[in-house]
Amino acid sequence: MLMEGDSSLKVDVMGKTDWRTEAKNQVRVCLLSVKYNIMREMINKVTFLTNICFMILNNASFLVQWAILFRLKEDIGGYTFKEVMLLWGLSAGSYGLSHIFFARVFSLPELIINGKLDAYLVLPKNVLLQVMTSSTRTSAIGDLIYGLIIICFSDLSFGKVLLFLLFTVTGALIITAFALLMGSLSFWFVRMEIFGNQMLNALVSFATYPDGIFKGAVKFLLYFIIPTGMMVYLPVHVITDFDLRGLLVVFGYALLLSAVSVTVFYRGLRRYSSGNLMEARI
């Protein structure tokens, strides 16, 4: 803790504090942002609650589709109904977690194209983290709850529940990083916004179908281009049939993708600051 007297001096004179305090302050500001975002959504309580409930219902309604498909055949792509539920729970949970904390990443192109990053550039905090935590999506809370409901309805052992939660976090990290990467394309190409959204769409669409129905090149695509495989498929396999290597691969991938996307974002931010995107906002 800083002493009261010299702290203002420290901030005012150099703006330099040691990195640990800086990191702590940064995390504090981010959590405060998230808290305030959620408080804002809660102003209208009816809308807040209906949004959450409808999202839970929405996710649950897809189980109807699967129930009907499983009536036709007992296993689909090597999955039983139980595993499809696990897949859905993991997808919804990851998606929810990511959109509760970092919803703004998903509208990054809009910020970039309309010059709305300016407001974050005059703040003495990490631009990316400030931007990411500057909004939330209410329905995402429903997604996260749905993921947790799935755990309750499944007969997973304690260890597997822990794995599930862990993979929800890595999944959220992967979606967020992927969205950041796709959104950052707008720094270079204005029209990339839709393409990026499509890629994200693909990530989520594939995430709710068993990987066993895909073969060959597509499987490769789903593990290495669109990271659905690392987000949910591999985690589902690791949960049903534990495999330490798989666990480590998912971890490594999540970190690598995050590093790459952050790098690309800052590259793009340099372009933004050079005014190369000025056409839309002179």
Place this chain on the structure above:
Amino acid sequence: MRKYAVIYRSVLMENLQYAANIALGFVSYFIFIFVFINLWGYMYAEPGTRIGGYTKEQMIWYAMITEMIWFGARSGTVAGQASSDIRGGNIAYLMNKPYHYTLYILTRYTGEWSIRLPMYMVLAVAVGITMVGQLPGFGLPALFASAVSILLGITINGVFKLCISLMSFWIEDSTPFQWLYDKLILILGTVFPIEIFPKALQPLIRLTPIYTVCYGPAKLVVDFHGDQYLEILMAQLLYLAVGCGLMFFVYGKGVKKLYVNGG
């Protein structure tokens, strides 16, 4: 009528600018179809089997047509725009214009899908022929007949979505209801035909908009029968009439409420 034609033309021009953007949305359509091809490829393990009376090709084409309608009719106007007009108070200016607000919105909607639908149609045909194979028994009569049915289906969809938006006169947020409608269409209507559902549910689903918005048109493309054509067409016209009636009624009520409470 002329003023609606002018609105239609300007929306058409505006959307032509975004043709390239719309084409980027093809990716999403393609992914859906791709997943279905894989899914049904897995479900029809042995060649020549039929599920619910459909061959594998018919089953995939069915989803392709329903998704084509879904993507072609996607519009922010009937849902988001209309409800934000009403909630944001913009409606006060729009309702005194020399056109009927609901028809204005529907005209804009028509302008939007007039660009989108043909684009998705080309895509659907291209994907279908290269990745699924031709439909046996599909000829010119089926083409013309089902085209009429598709256009009617899209219009009915717009009317229903607008009706939901008009609820914004009374409730804070109509999006959850848009969702509900979308889910109904998406989950029960686009993925597979009604025949796949448990027998007990089938008559119930036939009563929902699914029958007129997506099942009907897609069924005609996949498996054309003259008598069924008439049945579907009649159902569509009935639905359109009821939908429009509902739309005018709800709008009238909403406007009256606005006059009384001053928004």
Place this chain on the structure above:
Amino acid sequence: MHVIEVEGLSKTFRVKRKEKGMKGSIQAIFKPRTEEIRAVKEVSFTVDEGEMLAFIGPNGAGKSTTIKMLTGILYPDGGNVKVLGIDPTKKRKQLACQIGTVFGQKEQLWTHLTPYDNFRFFGAIYDIPDGEIDRRIKELSEAFELSGFINTPVRNLSLGQRIRCEIAASLIHRPKVLFLDEPTIGLDPVVKENIRSLIRQMNREFHTTIFLTSHDIGDIEKLCRRVIIVNSGQIVLDDSMEHLKFSDASLENIIMKIYQEKGEEARVL
């Protein structure tokens, strides 16, 4: 001591052009045409500590571009900028700790929170410890008379109260330079006057250097001791308010005249 030093500052943008009508729309898809716009051309000036400067010009003259370069949002193509001895391009965060920005038409406050919570939030952003932040909130609340509504959510405040809070929030970290971009836009005359006296007071009490842009002649006349007018990316006038007031024409007429002339011609003047 110079708080702001600008020398030979330049910025050029590439802008897409679209022709009218259907044909133009189609053409823009296949063959987009670009055009270079020199938004800021070799601008040089200095600002002293505690100065109140009006930086004005017609729309599109390069005002915002210049401010963006001074605050580190935008990198210059040419020339040098030093604000408080810091190069905004290289040490953006360090500079951000020492400058404040208020954009009249953009709000930086969380509208669902009270001014008090907002101040606490900005305190956290600027790494001000809890005890210190409470002391500063008290100080600002007294100076700007916020105590009557400091615990009312911002969305329930009047526009005037809200702007007062915006300005107070931008002072929480005691910036040495404050950039005010049209702070009185859309306010009624009474509130405008209120805000102006606030700005004067802040300049007096905290010795804050004020860098103001505004289209409001009253703001300029009543606040600033010096005026810089830019047009077409160049400085066309840099003079003290006293000097301007000695001429026969009113300030408004002088500004109008300069706005109407082209940058190149005005430079000769």
